[in-house]
Amino acid sequence: MKFVGVDVGGSSIKSAIIEIVDEAVKPSKIERISTPNSSAGKIFDAICDQIQEYRQQHPDIKGVGIATAGLVDTESGSVNYAGNLPADWSGVSITKEIESRTGLACHLENDANSFALAESTYGAGKSKGIILGIALGTAVGAALVVDGKVYSGSNGFAGEVGHMIVEPNGLYCVCGQVGCLETRVCQSAILKESGAKNFAEAVASLSKINSNAREALDTYEDWLTIGIINALVLYAPEIIVLGGGLVLGYPKLVAEVEEKVKARSSVFPAEQVRIKQSKLMAAATLTGAILPLVD
Numbered sequence: 001m002k003f004v005g006v007d008v009g010g011s012s013i014k015s016a017i018i019e020i021v022d023e024a025v026k027p028s029k030i031e032r033i034s035t036p037n038s039s040a041g042k043i044f045d046a047i048c049d050q051i052q053e054y055r056q057q058h059p060d061i062k063g064v065g066i067a068t069a070g071l072v073d074t075e076s077g078s079v080n081y082a083g084n085l086p087a088d089w090s091g092v093s094i095t096k097e098i099e100s101r102t103g104l105a106c107h108l109e110n111d112a113n114s115f116a117l118a119e120s121t122y123g124a125g126k127s128k129g130i131i132l133g134i135a136l137g138t139a140v141g142a143a144l145v146v147d148g149k150v151y152s153g154s155n156g157f158a159g160e161v162g163h164m165i166v167e168p169n170g171l172y173c174v175c176g177q178v179g180c181l182e183t184r185v186c187q188s189a190i191l192k193e194s195g196a197k198n199f200a201e202a203v204a205s206l207s208k209i210n211s212n213a214r215e216a217l218d219t220y221e222d223w224l225t226i227g228i229i230n231a232l233v234l235y236a237p238e239i240i241v242l243g244g245g246l247v248l249g250y251p252k253l254v255a256e257v258e259e260k261v262k263a264r265s266s267v268f269p270a271e272q273v274r275i276k277q278s279k280l281m282a283a284a285t286l287t288g289a290i291l292p293l294v295d
């Protein structure tokens with residue numbers, strides 16, 4: 001069965017054909033376009049143009065799964081608030097718009113939920129009962145999956161460990177709180193500390209002795225370690241899967257953080273700490289987006 005997975009972010013819209021064959025996932029090459037920032041209508045146009053292109057090559061596409069940042073209402077297929085996207089993207093039924101334009105079934109899910117769901121179904125957390133997925137990128141998205149289902153709590157925000165307060169007099173977070181973990185482990189925190197222009201440059205300068213980038217990464221890892229230990233105490237997951245742009249750019253981050261967590265955690269015994277790198281990597285969120293459409 002073939003589906004189109006779409007990840008709508010503030011800077012780019014990623015998409016791919018996701019094929020499920022014999023309990024395995026086969027993603028096509030990922031296409032990226034810049035997110036039109038003028039209106040939701042332009043985003044719908046861009047998504048539907050891409051779907052149209054895919055359908056010319058693959059007329060047997062069964063549906064479209066969309067992942068987006070923000071608090072998503074999966075019933076109505078709408079998002080309540082998505083900070084980096086046009087204001088009129090929020091509050092409309094995204095799924096109805098895509099369905100009426102394409103005639104294909106559409107499902108909308110939060111991007112972090114999609115990431116964690118994909119890793120628990122086909123990725124590094126496969127066959128585990130409780131997994132916590134953390135996507136480290138421009139922001140920090142996280143979700144808890146219990147027995148194959150996202151546990152989102154009473155209001156949809158459960159598992160968002162990026163918004164645990166870790167610093168009493170810390171930095172302002174986009175969510176409105178002060179001192180959230182995300183303010184210390186977002187991409188801009190590394191760039192600000194290291195002086196690098198982009199993450200690739202920060203990683204490249206790691207080989208230099210006394211580099212600011214290495215120090216910045218150590219600081220980043222120390223904050224992430226605190227966040228992960230708090231999450232271990234809260235949820236006791238069997239496995240934590242780390243993914244997102246920072247892990248794609250610097251996969252060694254996973255082993256380095258696991259070592260730091262083991263050294264510092266005692267309430268949650270070190271021998272039970274399992275932190276793994278995303279297996280589906282760049283295709284994880286796109287894969288999770290289409291999973292609710294698979295029979």
Ligand SMILES: [Zn+2]
Binds near residue numbers: 163182
């Ligand atoms: Zn926050």
